[in-house]
Amino acid sequence: MAVNLHAPSAADLHAVPGVRIGVAMAGIRKADRKDLVVFALDEGTVAAGVFTRNRFCAAPVQLCREHLTAGAGIRALVVNTGNANAGTGADGLVRARRSCDTAARLLGLRPQQVLPFSTGVILETLPIDRLEAGLPAAVAALRPDAWLDAAEGIMTTDTVLKAASRQLSIGGRTVTVTGIAKGAGMIRPDMATMLGFVATDAVIGQAALDALVREAADGSFNCITVDGDTSTNDSFVLMATQRAGHARIDTLDSAQGRALRDAVVAVSAQLAQAIVRDGEGATKFITVRVEGGRDIAECRRVAYAIAHSPLVKTAFFASDPNLGRILAAVGYAGIADLDQGLIDLYLDDVHVASQGGRHPRYEEAQGQRVMKQSEITVRVLLHRGNASSTVWTCDLSHDYVSINADYRS
Amino acid sequence: MAVNLHAPSAADLHAVPGVRIGVAMAGIRKADRKDLVVFALDEGTVAAGVFTRNRFCAAPVQLCREHLTAGAGIRALVVNTGNANAGTGADGLVRARRSCDTAARLLGLRPQQVLPFSTGVILETLPIDRLEAGLPAAVAALRPDAWLDAAEGIMTTDTVLKAASRQLSIGGRTVTVTGIAKGAGMIRPDMATMLGFVATDAVIGQAALDALVREAADGSFNCITVDGDTSTNDSFVLMATQRAGHARIDTLDSAQGRALRDAVVAVSAQLAQAIVRDGEGATKFITVRVEGGRDIAECRRVAYAIAHSPLVKTAFFASDPNLGRILAAVGYAGIADLDQGLIDLYLDDVHVASQGGRHPRYEEAQGQRVMKQSEITVRVLLHRGNASSTVWTCDLSHDYVSINADYRS
Numbered sequence: 001m002a003v004n005l006h007a008p009s010a011a012d013l014h015a016v017p018g019v020r021i022g023v024a025m026a027g028i029r030k031a032d033r034k035d036l037v038v039f040a041l042d043e044g045t046v047a048a049g050v051f052t053r054n055r056f057c058a059a060p061v062q063l064c065r066e067h068l069t070a071g072a073g074i075r076a077l078v079v080n081t082g083n084a085n086a087g088t089g090a091d092g093l094v095r096a097r098r099s100c101d102t103a104a105r106l107l108g109l110r111p112q113q114v115l116p117f118s119t120g121v122i123l124e125t126l127p128i129d130r131l132e133a134g135l136p137a138a139v140a141a142l143r144p145d146a147w148l149d150a151a152e153g154i155m156t157t158d159t160v161l162k163a164a165s166r167q168l169s170i171g172g173r174t175v176t177v178t179g180i181a182k183g184a185g186m187i188r189p190d191m192a193t194m195l196g197f198v199a200t201d202a203v204i205g206q207a208a209l210d211a212l213v214r215e216a217a218d219g220s221f222n223c224i225t226v227d228g229d230t231s232t233n234d235s236f237v238l239m240a241t242q243r244a245g246h247a248r249i250d251t252l253d254s255a256q257g258r259a260l261r262d263a264v265v266a267v268s269a270q271l272a273q274a275i276v277r278d279g280e281g282a283t284k285f286i287t288v289r290v291e292g293g294r295d296i297a298e299c300r301r302v303a304y305a306i307a308h309s310p311l312v313k314t315a316f317f318a319s320d321p322n323l324g325r326i327l328a329a330v331g332y333a334g335i336a337d338l339d340q341g342l343i344d345l346y347l348d349d350v351h352v353a354s355q356g357g358r359h360p361r362y363e364e365a366q367g368q369r370v371m372k373q374s375e376i377t378v379r380v381l382l383h384r385g386n387a388s389s390t391v392w393t394c395d396l397s398h399d400y401v402s403i404n405a406d407y408r409s
Numbered sequence: 410m411a412v413n414l415h416a417p418s419a420a421d422l423h424a425v426p427g428v429r430i431g432v433a434m435a436g437i438r439k440a441d442r443k444d445l446v447v448f449a450l451d452e453g454t455v456a457a458g459v460f461t462r463n464r465f466c467a468a469p470v471q472l473c474r475e476h477l478t479a480g481a482g483i484r485a486l487v488v489n490t491g492n493a494n495a496g497t498g499a500d501g502l503v504r505a506r507r508s509c510d511t512a513a514r515l516l517g518l519r520p521q522q523v524l525p526f527s528t529g530v531i532l533e534t535l536p537i538d539r540l541e542a543g544l545p546a547a548v549a550a551l552r553p554d555a556w557l558d559a560a561e562g563i564m565t566t567d568t569v570l571k572a573a574s575r576q577l578s579i580g581g582r583t584v585t586v587t588g589i590a591k592g593a594g595m596i597r598p599d600m601a602t603m604l605g606f607v608a609t610d611a612v613i614g615q616a617a618l619d620a621l622v623r624e625a626a627d628g629s630f631n632c633i634t635v636d637g638d639t640s641t642n643d644s645f646v647l648m649a650t651q652r653a654g655h656a657r658i659d660t661l662d663s664a665q666g667r668a669l670r671d672a673v674v675a676v677s678a679q680l681a682q683a684i685v686r687d688g689e690g691a692t693k694f695i696t697v698r699v700e701g702g703r704d705i706a707e708c709r710r711v712a713y714a715i716a717h718s719p720l721v722k723t724a725f726f727a728s729d730p731n732l733g734r735i736l737a738a739v740g741y742a743g744i745a746d747l748d749q750g751l752i753d754l755y756l757d758d759v760h761v762a763s764q765g766g767r768h769p770r771y772e773e774a775q776g777q778r779v780m781k782q783s784e785i786t787v788r789v790l791l792h793r794g795n796a797s798s799t800v801w802t803c804d805l806s807h808d809y810v811s812i813n814a815d816y817r818s
């Protein structure tokens with residue numbers, strides 16, 4: 001199912017000094033599957049996060065925001081699958097707090113030092129007793145080289161586990177960046193949403209890390225869509241354990257800051273693209289690039305209009321060069337003064353439309369050739385400015401409907 | 410396929426004095442099907458229209474706007490299926506003008522008195538020679554009682570023809586309102602888009618008719634969505650032949666103005682709902698009502714977020730009361746200061762969520778019972794104001810993907 005995506009092996013994933021991971025089976029929704037992951041972080045770790053903008057955000061997202069601003073120093077993450085603890089009102093918040101309390105007690109921390117994450121069915125009560133009963137096993141299992149297990153432990157409708165790792169040299173020291181993610185559709189009945197956790201042993205200050213997590217999200221998880229449904233639980237957390245021994249990075253504008261940024265963005269983008277490659281029912285990986293806009297915001301609007309169009313997505317599924325659908329999406333993206341007479345459309349290297357009409361030398365066979373590929377780039381030139389933006393998405397197939405319609409049958 | 414929708418019989422459709430209709434087979438895309446419709450309107454007819462806001466609008470839409478503002482008096486409409494004449498650049502405009510020129514010559518009119526409409530595949534050249542060759546037959550066929558033929562002649566992926574008619578009394582005179590529409594998906598490969606034509610013999614001034622066409626569109630075609638793709642060709646035209654013999658209506662605020670408005674809105678809403686009932690692959694007709702918003706605009710944003718969500722739509726298809734997906738859509742509809750702790754959600758008479766969480770007495774069996782129906786109302790209470798809005802939509806099924814993916818196979 002997944003488009004050109006294979007799980008890494010344990011040997012590909014470098015441990016991050018200062019990070020230990022424990023995975024357990026807590027039976028939160030189903031028996032005999034890894035569904036509870038604990039990250040334990042060495043003292044001195046700095047953490048930063050970005051979260052869903054959905055106003056109906058889940059209880060753990062609300063607690064994450066609270067604990068990150070409390071300033072007690074984040075020392076642990078608790079992640080469960082099988083239940084999103086979203087749409088659960090005040091009771092959901094009580095249960096999320098209990099997961100932090102219990103993890104803190106087991107690890108000798110304060111509750112504000114724990115970040116909770118949930119993913120799964122919305123509008124159902126989190127079975128906190130089962131989660132708490134599973135925590136001792138997860139804590140007992142803590143070890144540095146469990147990244148692959150953790151990637152498996154946060155999967156929901158994912159068909160391939162998602163992890164990425166790389167190393168770089170900063171000030172003569174080896175620095176590691178390793179991360180995992182989950183996600184396949186934005187929300188999903190007995191499962192749900194996108195989670196991303198990236199850790200590094202780099203030495204970096206809080207302000208620079210806050211900037212880095214936003215840059216990394218903007219260059220990765222904020223550039224993808226499967227079905228356009230913004231989840232209640234989306235979370236992306238970046239942790240820096242400060243163990244690598246180089247001089248502290250306080251700005252991303254230094255050479256060392258840029259080097260670290262490039263590595264973190266690359267790992268994050270690899271994880272984000274893996275989510276799209278494993279999109280529910282995906283058979284194609286589509287890059288939508290919009291150039292020549294007045295600003296990045298309008299380029300993103302056009303790119304997302306194309307990437308969200310069910311008609312464009314079904315055309316990709318069918319390998320059907322029905323490319324007027326792309327122009328129609330450009331037209332309704334919400335740019336009030338767009339001049340359709342300026343638009344160019346390319347499908348990979350094929351010039352499909354120019355000046356808003358069919359390119360005189362475009363032939364259907366060219367479009368057909370590109371549409372058959374498993375990876376395709378759509379490029380739209382607006383010719384009204386110098387900004388550009390890129391979004392990654394997948395097609396809309398029969399399997400998308402099956403996956404999202406048939407889960408109780 | 411269509412949800413509780415049946416074609417009217419010819420006897421149900423009252424002729425409108427002052428309107429004659431001719432239908433022909435022009436072979437524009439396929440042979441042996443009605444694909445060309447001409448409306449001929451008596452002198453003195455007043456016309457008004459609303460059109461797609463897509464910036465990539467089709468050539469005929471551009472000409473309609475031009476001719477409606479020219480003030481020469483609209484006397485004819487020419488409608489073809491099989492080709493949308495959209496994404497066709499300057500050449501498309503030349504061809505659309507030729508269709509008006511030829512129709513005007515055959516009918517003894519000026520070209521500015523003709524409105525052209527096209528529906529069908531985008532990004533392909535309109536075969537204007539075939540359209541022009543078919544016009545004499547359509548003109549020769551003109552007669553007052555051809556509304557059913559016209560409804561058939563503008564169909565594309567529609568499985569049921571769409572027409573509605575009613576009569577009312579104004580000032581002791583019988584007034585007729587009759588209309589046809591087409592549409593099933595917003596855009597569609599070898600066919601496309603939504604068209605609506607409503608005629609009345611009422612006596613009404615231009616300014617009041619301009620207001621009426623907007624009110625009618627806002628209460629009908631602007632309240633529906635199948636897949637969220639705004640077409641390049643959407644057009645809705647209201648024609649008043651002034652033949653009914655009552656005193657002229659110059660404002661919709663009079664008793665007679667309100668009576669006419671109610672009839673026109675009712676006919677338009679019936680046509681609009683027929684489009685949703687015949688939505689590509691539709692198995693359910695869904696009414697989404699959002700109440701308690703600060704203004705209508707934010708209610709519409711929330712309603713459309715629900716109605717466009719592929720995850721909500723696939724849940725309806727599966728009769729799966731996976732209603733957290735609806736709350737998630739409410740949350741990402743773009744109301745920045747929405748308080749999730751205030752939200753109520755009803756499915757028909759079932760109180761699903763209150764204060765942003767699962768209602769204490771809600772049981773899955775209740776949701777299951779409603780989800781199995783072919784017609785369902787989703788009601789969301791925001792509790793932040795007094796505005797409300799309603800949107801009609803359908804579910805997202807395997808057949809939607811098939812219809813939109815497989816047309817060339």
